[in-house]
Amino acid sequence: MKATRDAYGEILAELGATYRDVVVLDADLSGSTKTAVFAKKFPDRFFNMGIAEANMVGTAAGLAAAGKIPFVSTFAIFAAGRAWEQIRQSVAYPKANVKIVPTHGGVTVGEDGGSHQSVEDIAIMRAIPNMTVIVPADAVETRGAVAAATAHKGPFYIRLGRNKVPAVFEEGHEFVLGKGTELSPGTDMTFITTGIMTAQALRAAVALGKEGISARVVHIGTIKPLDQEIVVKAARETGAIVTAEEHSVIGGLGSAVSELLGETKPVPMKRVGIHDRFGTSGKAEELIKYFGLTPDDLVEAAREVMERKLG
Amino acid sequence: MKGTVLEKEKIEFLEEKARTLRVSIVKTLHKSQSGHTGGSLSAIDMITALYFHVMRHDPENPQWEERDRFILSKGHAAPAQYVALAEAGYFPKEDLMMLRRLGSHLQGHPDSKGTPGVEVCTGSLGQGLSMANGMALGLRLDKRNSRVYALLGDGELQEGQVWEAAMASAHYRIDNLCALVDANALQIDGEVERVMNVGPIGDKFKAFGWNVTEIDGHDMEEIIKALESAKLVKEKPTAIVARTVKGKGIPRFEHKASYHGVAPNDEELSEALLCLGCIED
Ligand SMILES: Cc1ncc(C[n+]2csc(CCOP(=O)(O)OP(=O)(O)O)c2C)c(N)n1
Ligand SMILES: [Mg+2]
Numbered sequence: 402m403k404a405t406r407d408a409y410g411e412i413l414a415e416l417g418a419t420y421r422d423v424v425v426l427d428a429d430l431s432g433s434t435k436t437a438v439f440a441k442k443f444p445d446r447f448f449n450m451g452i453a454e455a456n457m458v459g460t461a462a463g464l465a466a467a468g469k470i471p472f473v474s475t476f477a478i479f480a481a482g483r484a485w486e487q488i489r490q491s492v493a494y495p496k497a498n499v500k501i502v503p504t505h506g507g508v509t510v511g512e513d514g515g516s517h518q519s520v521e522d523i524a525i526m527r528a529i530p531n532m533t534v535i536v537p538a539d540a541v542e543t544r545g546a547v548a549a550a551t552a553h554k555g556p557f558y559i560r561l562g563r564n565k566v567p568a569v570f571e572e573g574h575e576f577v578l579g580k581g582t583e584l585s586p587g588t589d590m591t592f593i594t595t596g597i598m599t600a601q602a603l604r605a606a607v608a609l610g611k612e613g614i615s616a617r618v619v620h621i622g623t624i625k626p627l628d629q630e631i632v633v634k635a636a637r638e639t640g641a642i643v644t645a646e647e648h649s650v651i652g653g654l655g656s657a658v659s660e661l662l663g664e665t666k667p668v669p670m671k672r673v674g675i676h677d678r679f680g681t682s683g684k685a686e687e688l689i690k691y692f693g694l695t696p697d698d699l700v701e702a703a704r705e706v707m708e709r710k711l712g
Numbered sequence: 713m714k715g716t717v718l719e720k721e722k723i724e725f726l727e728e729k730a731r732t733l734r735v736s737i738v739k740t741l742h743k744s745q746s747g748h749t750g751g752s753l754s755a756i757d758m759i760t761a762l763y764f765h766v767m768r769h770d771p772e773n774p775q776w777e778e779r780d781r782f783i784l785s786k787g788h789a790a791p792a793q794y795v796a797l798a799e800a801g802y803f804p805k806e807d808l809m810m811l812r813r814l815g816s817h818l819q820g821h822p823d824s825k826g827t828p829g830v831e832v833c834t835g836s837l838g839q840g841l842s843m844a845n846g847m848a849l850g851l852r853l854d855k856r857n858s859r860v861y862a863l864l865g866d867g868e869l870q871e872g873q874v875w876e877a878a879m880a881s882a883h884y885r886i887d888n889l890c891a892l893v894d895a896n897a898l899q900i901d902g903e904v905e906r907v908m909n910v911g912p913i914g915d916k917f918k919a920f921g922w923n924v925t926e927i928d929g930h931d932m933e934e935i936i937k938a939l940e941s942a943k944l945v946k947e948k949p950t951a952i953v954a955r956t957v958k959g960k961g962i963p964r965f966e967h968k969a970s971y972h973g974v975a976p977n978d979e980e981l982s983e984a985l986l987c988l989g990c991i992e993d
Contacts, residue, residue: 429870429899429900429908431901432900432901433900449907449908451867451899451908451910452837452838452867452870452908453871453872453908455872478836479836482836483836511746512746512812512820513820513821513835514812514819514820514823514835516787516819516821516823516833516834516835517821517835517836681819682812682814682816682818682819682820683813683814683815684814687814691814
């Protein structure tokens with residue numbers, strides 16, 4: 402078990418040694434986002450911008466224009482939310498080489514409540530042209546995604562989480578930008594999931610297996626650009642899809658998959674996620690239940706799409 | 713009438729109230745095991761003065777149209793506002809024990825949808841003064857005498873929106889508005905001066921066209937005087953820059969950024985209660 406933000410702190414400090422152009426900006430949350438690890442190692446290349454996220458993103462765009470590779474971190478709600486238009490105008494429009502890597506995405510932020518739980522950041526980032534959007538499932542994938550973002554030119558949004566999450570990928574797994582991963586084979590239906598929901602789907606698939614339902618699990622790390630091939634293939638071969646994300650069902654992975662399949666291979670589908678509501682205070686585990694993001698909820702959703710497929 | 717010379721008794725009453733509320737803050741946070749201790753304790757004297765002396769409000773009727781309004785722009789200090797609201801009678805004190813729990817109206821950050829006495833939603837720093845402006849302008853349009861108070865953190869002043877709002881308050885001569893800055897010199901990553909210097913705070917507000925008073929934010933008499941004289945200032949908004957101590961009242965928490973967002977554990981609670989002069993439970 403390891404938090405994706407912890408993996409981020411480590412890889413960022415490692416990359417800092419290889420890429421002398423990597424610079425890091427934070428907005429008074431460096432202890433929480435783990436950019437403090439980089440700051441300690443490379444104090445000259447770290448800029449704490451204070452509680453001023455819009456200015457931070459603009460400054461990062463300037464640093465990128467000066468040839469640097471800026472990483473920008475704060476909580477997801479303040480990165481995607483507060484600085485949205487700066488990201489659009491100063492980063493994405495000129496295709497600036499800025500990597501926005503927020504932590505504390507989704508409802509598992511917990512007790513801080515709805516004001517701090519970003520449930521719409523994937524949607525609003527995905528809507529911006531030129532933006533690559535990644536939601537890693539675990540620490541290993543986070544390392545890969547951050548390394549890939551450093552190596553590839555252009556704007557990235559990599560959404561990380563607050564809490565420890567189980568390992569989904571083995572050490573040494575190679576992250577391929579824009580490619581989904583089939584984690585578990587299956588023929589009756591497919592879970593297409595991202596972030597923390599992938600581990601939940603793997604558990605749901607095991608439970609369904611006991612009922613004689615063969616569920617495939619496809620993890621989508623890169624939500625944009627979406628791996629169209631793996632999604633269409635799943636629809637074609639299994640005929641029923643359940644998407645799952647720790648995010649609103651409006652505009653995130655569920656929407657991306659629906660949009661694609663609606664135009665290519667419509668099949669019975671269900672989107673598991675947060676249904677047009679704000680988050681609320683509570684413990685992360687309680688909120689997972691409250692918002693219907695447990696393996697049981699996924700099993701239920703799978704049965705429902707199976708019924709529609711067969712009926 | 714509240715004149716220039718305040719009765720000693722009144723001050724003592726408010727100081728005792730603030731002590732009670734400090735006790736309530738640490739107990740509440742100990743129960744929730746999550747939340748912001750330092751910034752609640754630095755703000756509580758000002759919040760006490762507002763709710764128990766300066767503001768016109770009616771806990772029986774939170775929507776009373778003639779009420780003065782309070783906006784906790786530094787929303788993470790919610791426990792400080794919640795204990796004051798409970799003490800004033802807006803909701804049962806037992807509710808405090810549900811802070812930050814699933815289903816509780818006492819959200820991690822103030823939520824006007826559920827908590828009586830909370831006027832707007834805050835928690836994302838930098839937005840409160842703009843809402844205070846709007847509220848004050850609305851009250852002025854309706855020819856009401858109500859005043860609007862907004863409490864901001866010093867780190868919070870780094871948000872550009874605060875200065876957009878400060879510009880607008882002066883431009884529209886919003887004199888039914890008073891901003892209080894909890895200048896505890898700390899934010900999350902350390903000293904405000906070192907993270908991103910916002911000083912000199914008073915001079916900045918002055919340059920933006922505000923009437924400015926600088927006080928000791930833990931001296932009840934100074935707080936009351938500043939708030940009362942702000943009521944007499946016409947054609948200008950007033951900013952009270954209050955020098956405070958983060959974690960005030962419990963030496964272990966004082967002047968420490970590390971207690972920004974950490975709730976007291978069992979040992980810290982006992983120690984805190986001892987410091988606050990209560991040996992009980
Ligand atoms: C827009 C925004 N960015 C970041 C945060 C996270 N955050 C919560 S409290 C805080 C520090 C606040 O410092 P200050 O305003 O000085 O408050 P105080 O010292 O009174 O607690 C930060 C960065 C936030 N709540 N809102
Ligand atoms: Mg402060």
